[in-house]
Amino acid sequence: xxxxxxxSISTARPLQLExxxxxxxxxxHQGVVRPIDGVSLEIAPGEAVGLVGESGSGKSMTLxxxxxLLPPDAKVTSGSVVFxxxxxxxxxxxxxxxxxxxxxxxxxxxxxxxxxxxxxxxNQIAEGPRxxxxxxxxxxxxxxxxxxxxxxIPEPERRFRAYPHEFSGGMRQRVxxxxxxxxxxxxxxxxxxxxxxxxxxxxxxxxxxAQLCHESGTSLMFVTHDLPVVAQVCHKVAVxxxxxxxxxxxxxxxxxxxxxPYTLDLLRSAPDVDHPGQSLVPIPGMPPSLVSPPSGCRFxxxxxxxxxxxxxxxxxxxxxxxxxxxxxxxxxxxxxxIGTN
Amino acid sequence: MSAVSAAPAPAPAPAPAxxPVRARRARWYRQPTLMAGLVLLAIILxxxxxAPLLTTFxxxxxxxxxxxxxxGQGGHLLGTDxxxxxxxxxxLYGGQVDLRVAVIAVIFPFILGTILGSLAGYFGGWxxxxxxxxxxxxxxxxxxxxxxALVFVLGTGEKSIYIAITAVGWVSYARITRxxxxxxxxxxxxxxxxxxxxxxxxxxxRHLLPNVVTQSIVYAMSDIVQDILAIVTxxxxxxxxxxxxxDWGTMIxxxxxxxxxxxxxxxxxxxxxxxxxxxxxxxxxxxxxxxRTGTS
Numbered sequence: 001x002x003x004x005x006x007x008s009i010s011t012a013r014p015l016q017l018e019x020x021x022x023x024x025x026x027x028x029h030q031g032v033v034r035p036i037d038g039v040s041l042e043i044a045p046g047e048a049v050g051l052v053g054e055s056g057s058g059k060s061m062t063l064x065x066x067x068x069l070l071p072p073d074a075k076v077t078s079g080s081v082v083f084x085x086x087x088x089x090x091x092x093x094x095x096x097x098x099x100x101x102x103x104x105x106x107x108x109x110x111x112x113x114x115x116x117x118x119x120x121x122x123n124q125i126a127e128g129p130r131x132x133x134x135x136x137x138x139x140x141x142x143x144x145x146x147x148x149x150x151x152x153i154p155e156p157e158r159r160f161r162a163y164p165h166e167f168s169g170g171m172r173q174r175v176x177x178x179x180x181x182x183x184x185x186x187x188x189x190x191x192x193x194x195x196x197x198x199x200x201x202x203x204x205x206x207x208x209x210a211q212l213c214h215e216s217g218t219s220l221m222f223v224t225h226d227l228p229v230v231a232q233v234c235h236k237v238a239v240x241x242x243x244x245x246x247x248x249x250x251x252x253x254x255x256x257x258x259x260x261p262y263t264l265d266l267l268r269s270a271p272d273v274d275h276p277g278q279s280l281v282p283i284p285g286m287p288p289s290l291v292s293p294p295s296g297c298r299f300x301x302x303x304x305x306x307x308x309x310x311x312x313x314x315x316x317x318x319x320x321x322x323x324x325x326x327x328x329x330x331x332x333x334x335x336x337x338i339g340t341n
Numbered sequence: 342m343s344a345v346s347a348a349p350a351p352a353p354a355p356a357p358a359x360x361p362v363r364a365r366r367a368r369w370y371r372q373p374t375l376m377a378g379l380v381l382l383a384i385i386l387x388x389x390x391x392a393p394l395l396t397t398f399x400x401x402x403x404x405x406x407x408x409x410x411x412x413g414q415g416g417h418l419l420g421t422d423x424x425x426x427x428x429x430x431x432x433l434y435g436g437q438v439d440l441r442v443a444v445i446a447v448i449f450p451f452i453l454g455t456i457l458g459s460l461a462g463y464f465g466g467w468x469x470x471x472x473x474x475x476x477x478x479x480x481x482x483x484x485x486x487x488x489x490a491l492v493f494v495l496g497t498g499e500k501s502i503y504i505a506i507t508a509v510g511w512v513s514y515a516r517i518t519r520x521x522x523x524x525x526x527x528x529x530x531x532x533x534x535x536x537x538x539x540x541x542x543x544x545x546x547r548h549l550l551p552n553v554v555t556q557s558i559v560y561a562m563s564d565i566v567q568d569i570l571a572i573v574t575x576x577x578x579x580x581x582x583x584x585x586x587x588d589w590g591t592m593i594x595x596x597x598x599x600x601x602x603x604x605x606x607x608x609x610x611x612x613x614x615x616x617x618x619x620x621x622x623x624x625x626x627x628x629x630x631x632x633r634t635g636t637s
Contacts, residue, residue, distance in 0.1 A: 069532060069535055072465070094540075096538075097538040097540060098538065099538065100535070100536055100538030101536065101538030102538055105536070105537070106536035108529055108533055108536075110529060113528060113529040114529045114530055114532070115530055115533070116530045116534070116551075116552070118552050119547070119548065127547070128537050128538070131537075131538065131540075131543070132538060179533075179537065189536075
């Protein structure tokens with residue numbers, strides 16, 4: 001695994017962010033959609049947590065709901081997002097703005113569209129410190145140049161005045177990282193930050209992000225569908241399926257001993273450098289419709305171990321030893337499956 | 342952003358560093374509409390504001406011994422009007438007044454419309470509903486009828502013209518800006534700005550408006566033409582610029598009594614309105630073309 005993931009994190013530390021039973025619904029044309037249906041997550045200071053799942057599993061939506069950035073037609077119906085003792089879902093817009101960018105920053109998937117095309121990159125980086133830290137123009141410019149140097153942008157004094165279109169994809173994502181770090185946040189939310197980049201750049205960006213967060217003790221919440229990325233950056237991982245978390249645990253535990261058939265299938269459908277030549281097994285079927293999700297366990301129509309009771313009873317996320325949790329009624333079968341391979 | 346300059350970023354060949362600049366400059370010069378408009382406008386501006394260099398006559402000095410002289414008579418290039426004032430001098434000094442009032446009359450509705458339009462577009466909901474209903478009411482009246490009625494109520498003079506044109510003209514800018522902002526606010530950079538904890542007003546002012554204001558600027562060019570027409574019309578009706586201040590509208594209206602004998606008294610200021618309108622329209626169209634190819 002990675003340099004970061006190998007570090008042991010004590011579970012006794014106070015939680016920094018606690019998402020409890022979060023539910024979001026969107027009133028759509030075909031009925032009410034519940035993209036997030038009872039998600040609970042926690043992050044301790046300095047920890048990096050990965051949130052993985054297929055497209056439409058609600059992982060991005062979960063991330064956005066933490067900072068109240070849901071689209072106008074979506075709303076949080078129940079649950080809480082407690083950050084440092086305050087429930088962010090109940091904050092007024094102006095008080096929420098004091099958390100956004102200042103204490104919790106966010107990095108987006110597409111660095112081209114997430115940067116303002118007609119504003120100089122340096123000014124975009126300097127804006128946060130000016131607004132949140134009350135720096136003067138000169139101070140914020142100096143800070144932006146320093147940040148650009150820290151994220152590895154060559155000739156920051158000159159590049160300060162460049163526009164986003166003059167930068168390559170990797171450089172733009174470095175700008176996004178500099179923006180996220182600009183006010184020394186306690187937590188950075190990353191929404192698939194490397195998906196739009198090619199693999200070599202992806203690796204550079206991930207290393208940079210992990211290193212900078214490690215240096216400053218910043219926690220990281222990392223949304224991706226890319227399992228190797230989670231393994232490289234995160235300590236813990238939560239697997240989402242159809243708006244729910246189906247499995248949770250440390251990266252090493254979940255990846256070596258998945259306790260949910262969906263996680264097992266996910267791992268088998270991704271290439272593994274340690275076992276080249278192993279054939280990839282696609283997951284049959286499609287993610288379920290969130291308008292009318294399947295009864296019982298939402299994964300049962302695609303599950304290889306599904307029994308009759310899976311179709312009826314809706315399994316909650318059960319806590320096992322340590323931080324390990326699974327929502328599968330027959331998780332022992334996964335262990336058997338690994339044993340036979 | 343510019344499609345041309347977006348292409349070469351890390352410079353593989355030796356030339357690209359200078360290439361985008363040269364391409365943009367070439368495009369700028371190769372725009373015949375814009376160039377024609379700019380040249381024409383430059384000539385008009387030079388003639389109006391360089392009037393003391395072009396004529397020695399005072400536009401307000403009457404010479405009742407030499408009224409209604411024809412073109413070229415008595416040393417008057419375009420003759421004199423019924424009070425013996427030099428037509429050429431009045432044409433040039435009148436242009437100063439009309440152009441100044443038109444430009445100022447475009448700035449106020451531009452500002453008001455852009456502010457209200459961006460609020461409506463960004464916040465949506467009831468803010469949008471209220472602003473849009475007000476726009477519907479204003480649009481329900483023909484532009485000239487409403488402007489003339491307002492000036493009539495407010496009393497004649499420059500200030501009334503500004504108020505009337507602002508009260509009626511802002512709706513176009515509001516509609517343009519609202520439409521543009523409604524689209525632009527869905528861009529990810531707006532979400533990114535929100536996630537950075539920036540206030541709504543800051544996001545509108547610093548992030549959205551610089552991205553969308555070009556459309557309003559292009560429209561403002563054609564709006565100046567409409568404003569010149571409005572000012573000339575108001576003056577023609579006696580509601581605008583008041584005599585003895587020279588202005589094209591009053592010149593046309595005063596000259597129409599002598600149309601059969603001294604046709605140049607109405608035709609020449611009329612032509613001046615047409616040519617100025619043409620110049621500004623060309624600039625507006627050229628600018629629109631330039632920005633259209635520049636964006637996307």
